[in-house]
Amino acid sequence: MTAELPGDIAPGSWHPNRDRARQVQTAVKVVCGTFAAVSILTTLGIVATLIFETIEFLQAVSLWQFLTDTKWTPLFASKQFGIFVLVSATVTISVISVLVALPLGLLAAICLSEYATPRVRRILKPVLEILAGIPTVVYGYFALLTVTPVLKTFIPELGRFNALSASLVLGIMITPMVASLSEDAISAVPRSLKDGAYALGSTKHETILSVVLPAALSGIVASLILAVSRAIGETMIVTLAAGANPTLGFNPLVPVMTMTAFIVQVSLGDAAVGTLEYKTIFAVGMTLFIMTLTLNGFSFWFVCRFREKYE
Amino acid sequence: MVSNTAAKLTLKAENVSVYYGPTLAVREVYLDIPRNQIVALVGPSGCGKSTILRCFNRLNDLIPGARVEGQIHFDGRDICDPRVDPVELRRRVGMVFQKPNPFPKSIYENIAFGARINGYQGDMDELIERSLKGAALWDEVKDKLKESGLSLSGGQQQRLCIARAIAIEPEVILMDEPCSALDPISTHKIEELMHDLKKRYTLVIVTHNMQQASRVSDRTAFFNAKETAQGGKLGYLVEYDSTQRIFSDPKEETTRDYVSGRFG
Ligand SMILES: Nc1ncnc2c1ncn2[C@@H]1O[C@H](COP(=O)(O)OP(=O)(O)O)[C@@H](O)[C@H]1O
Ligand SMILES: [Mg+2]
Numbered sequence: 001m002t003a004e005l006p007g008d009i010a011p012g013s014w015h016p017n018r019d020r021a022r023q024v025q026t027a028v029k030v031v032c033g034t035f036a037a038v039s040i041l042t043t044l045g046i047v048a049t050l051i052f053e054t055i056e057f058l059q060a061v062s063l064w065q066f067l068t069d070t071k072w073t074p075l076f077a078s079k080q081f082g083i084f085v086l087v088s089a090t091v092t093i094s095v096i097s098v099l100v101a102l103p104l105g106l107l108a109a110i111c112l113s114e115y116a117t118p119r120v121r122r123i124l125k126p127v128l129e130i131l132a133g134i135p136t137v138v139y140g141y142f143a144l145l146t147v148t149p150v151l152k153t154f155i156p157e158l159g160r161f162n163a164l165s166a167s168l169v170l171g172i173m174i175t176p177m178v179a180s181l182s183e184d185a186i187s188a189v190p191r192s193l194k195d196g197a198y199a200l201g202s203t204k205h206e207t208i209l210s211v212v213l214p215a216a217l218s219g220i221v222a223s224l225i226l227a228v229s230r231a232i233g234e235t236m237i238v239t240l241a242a243g244a245n246p247t248l249g250f251n252p253l254v255p256v257m258t259m260t261a262f263i264v265q266v267s268l269g270d271a272a273v274g275t276l277e278y279k280t281i282f283a284v285g286m287t288l289f290i291m292t293l294t295l296n297g298f299s300f301w302f303v304c305r306f307r308e309k310y311e
Numbered sequence: 312m313v314s315n316t317a318a319k320l321t322l323k324a325e326n327v328s329v330y331y332g333p334t335l336a337v338r339e340v341y342l343d344i345p346r347n348q349i350v351a352l353v354g355p356s357g358c359g360k361s362t363i364l365r366c367f368n369r370l371n372d373l374i375p376g377a378r379v380e381g382q383i384h385f386d387g388r389d390i391c392d393p394r395v396d397p398v399e400l401r402r403r404v405g406m407v408f409q410k411p412n413p414f415p416k417s418i419y420e421n422i423a424f425g426a427r428i429n430g431y432q433g434d435m436d437e438l439i440e441r442s443l444k445g446a447a448l449w450d451e452v453k454d455k456l457k458e459s460g461l462s463l464s465g466g467q468q469q470r471l472c473i474a475r476a477i478a479i480e481p482e483v484i485l486m487d488e489p490c491s492a493l494d495p496i497s498t499h500k501i502e503e504l505m506h507d508l509k510k511r512y513t514l515v516i517v518t519h520n521m522q523q524a525s526r527v528s529d530r531t532a533f534f535n536a537k538e539t540a541q542g543g544k545l546g547y548l549v550e551y552d553s554t555q556r557i558f559s560d561p562k563e564e565t566t567r568d569y570v571s572g573r574f575g
Binding site: 192193194195198199201203206215 | 373398424476
């Protein structure tokens with residue numbers, strides 16, 4: 001067969017430019033590497049600053065005082081540095097907000113992934129994401145100007161600034177996040193598992209409760225922990241609605257001061273660089289950082305530990 | 312057709328057609344499934360074997376847009392009737408899937424789950440033991456019932472799924488290519504198991520494997536598909552007869568070609 005086949009290409013018409021390809025490859029690597037390095041270096045810089053300033057702080061105030069004082073008055077003449085005053089406020093607010101966000105978010109996720117028609121899901125999922133994009137200052141004023149007055153009609157002794165109102169609104173704020181991430185986890189449960197449950201004669205809610213939710217558990221827990229660290233770090237709502245009154249204890253009806261609210265207070269004031277007040281915010285920031293890092297670490301561990309459950 | 316088979320029938324499909332959305336996937340299937348026999352559904356991919364199988368326990372209900380026309384008689388009722396509760400039906404018509412799909416729970420819980428949701432009141436430990444023995448898995452797992460069902464090998468997982476299905480004492484067990492994901496030894500074990508199961512249950516199995524169909528089944532239904540004008544595939548039942556007949560002396564030429572491995 002010597003006849004030229006249609007589509008035959010003359011020899012010598014291929015000129016692969018391997019050198020060029022290699023150069024482009026190197027350039028892409030360098031550019032991507034630089035950007036990756038910038039974000040890593042920024043993080044390292046922040047952590048280094050935190051550690052450095054915290055060490056300075058701990059030279060002026062002993063760790064023991066920091067952990068055991070029962071008052072938080074770093075801006076007063078008689079200074080006390082009981083970090084647990086701020087931690088207790090943060091914990092109270094985070095716990096209540098999670099008590100709001102977990103049921104709401106999880107139910108929303110179940111409805112979206114298991115009960116909603118595809119059309120409803122197509123509409124609601126973006127709405128959830130829009131909710132997640134509302135500026136927190138809006139939530140803050142909503143708490144202060146709407147939720148607190150309404151709550152006051154039921155609980156007359158409630159303060160104008162209080163932890164309860166801030167936590168409820170914070171809970172609503174993190175609900176879309178819980179819902180969206182849990183929905184992803186629930187949708188990722190393989191069809192075959194659900195089919196298996198249905199084929200045994202289980203109803204829809206039995207399938208969801210006994211098979212789908214346990215299989216999605218690690219993702220749900222991860223979403224929850226992410227939401228908690230968001231709540232712990234949230235600043236605007238608590239600054240606006242929870243007050244600025246460092247109070248040790250877990251009473252949600254009184255004004256409190258969270259760690260983030262304290263950092264705002266000092267940053268807005270005129271604490272000069274290098275003063276003890278100035279270093280205090282780094283010590284508080286460090287505490288906050290350790291708390292969220294621990295939570296995220298736990299979440300990471302949990303997801304790794306339980307992820308392979310259904311493969 | 313011999314007239315006295317009617318008394319021994321469990322399932323009888325009459326003029327069943329299945330649509331996915333607007334597309335007709337399988338058309339006009341007639342199938343009589345006799346009690347305590349194994350019926351094999353064979354045919355090339357995409358000819359609607361799984362689709363028909365899933366009609367028998369109304370699993371197509373779970374697929375949005377899927378619609379079944381025709382009638383399937385089971386215990387004196389038409390199970391395609393919307394008034395029939397699919398949840399109740401599925402307790403009586405169990406299913407084993409192509410890919411083993413044990414729940415991410417312990418071996419024990421995998422079996423207890425179905426029993427519990429169906430209101431089993433008796434001795435759970437005994438039921439677990441009986442079901443695992445029935446699926447020829449007891450000896451291999453009796454010392455690790457608390458371990459995850461997913462820690463088992465593929466063949467063991469599939470037998471766990473069989474144990475899970477027989478724990479709720481169905482009358483019919485549907486199996487959709489139960490051995491296609493398994494090695495030859497596991498396949499052999501499951502085939503032996505099918506022979507045992509037939510004494511108590513009626514089995515409908517989909518299989519790709521002609522030897523398997525000829526080894527285990529009593530009757531064989533051969534499905535084929537033809538291209539439609541829209542470029543899709545439309546499945547239909549070509550021939551349904553005793554397995555021996557299908558493999559030695561089928562009526563249709565395509566059946567002969569298929570079972571002898573000439574296409575598909
Ligand atoms: N969930 C579904 N949605 C739409 N079409 C489907 C679905 N499942 C199967 N089909 C179509 O129905 C036809 C038969 O499929 P199936 O019953 O799985 O065939 P088989 O099991 O014989 O390989 C195929 O053409 C397939 O594309
Ligand atoms: Mg199939």
